[in-house]
Amino acid sequence: MPKIAVLPGDGIGQEIMPQALRVLKHVVKNLPDWECTECIVGGAAIDLVGKALPEETLKVCKKSDAILLGAVGGPKWDNLPGPERPEMAALLGLRKAFGLYANIRPVKMMPFLLDASPLKRERVENVDMIIVRELSSGLYFGEKGRKTDPPSGYDVMIYSEEEVRRILHVGFKTAQARSKRLCSVDKANVLETSRFWREIANDVAKEYPDVQLSHMYADNAGMQLVLHPSQFDVMVTDNTFGDLLSDIASVLGGSIGMLSSASLGNNIGLYEPAHGSAPDIAGQNIANPLAMIISVASMFRHSFARHDIADKIEQAIDQVFAAGYRTGDIAKPGDQVLGTKEMGDAVLAALA
């Protein structure tokens, strides 16, 4: 029986998750035995049980095949010590608990949203790419600290061969299923970890003779994402560069409210919007629920190999756009602006 752990979290997570769940329940209504279990996480969990990632939530996730996460964090919990904050305790806690080492972030320009992009239409109209980011090692996970004499701070960046190989395999396999072009991004001109990464990329490439591998420096990749983003199909990169580059790529499509991300490990997948809990708009029924709904599609694609269901959800969203419906973050004059719940209604109507 497929089991899904549902973690709405904080802020707009509480508003977008119910819409995603309506879509999920609709598409599985004729399939037997799908089980969704809702759990607390993030600041909401701190308020209730004093911990951002309670044991009970972890237990449910461990028994599940996939996790749907809304967003965590908010000003109410900003003053807690780092390791207790929702972002650290819940997000990093889940990544660690499930060995989620690959973050897959698709960036696709929807034709109806060309005018919502901050870039000129001709620059973004053919953008359809995936960023594969290493998620569980590198600079963010290395030893860090302060020294007093002289005062300084340090973060160590280290990658093992196994860590680099496994993420490159994800990159090559992703490219293999698409246009068979993979761009590996590093800073091999200055970083030893990058030279190591590049050597391994060239070695792993021998196992994928049908995929054309190219290398690009991370600073150039940032520039190219703005100048000529449609040149990319699949990009694979480390944790830090992936963090920065996927945020640059996130705005190409017009709004971060449209972007989902999948974090994959060996067994379980975690699916969530790329955005946070948006406290500035929480509780107003104006958040865009589509990234959360696209996360459901992504879950069907990656965790259950149900590409038919994923396609169906994505096509329903296309139909909603074709009918002229938008949430405020992606609306232009003349569009019909819908609230969070009403956008959920529109997707459901398109699925019916």
Ligand code: NAD
């Ligand atoms: P954010 O992504 O929450 O918001 C950035 C901007 O985008 C805001 O103006 C917000 O209104 C807008 N926005 C975000 N999602 C939207 C949506 N679905 N529809 C319409 N507009 C949307 O980033 P932030 O403001 O830097 O962070 C807010 C909180 O979220 C912080 O506590 C942060 O630590 C946390 N956070 C959590 C995650 C996560 O749970 N994965 C990720 C990033 C940030």
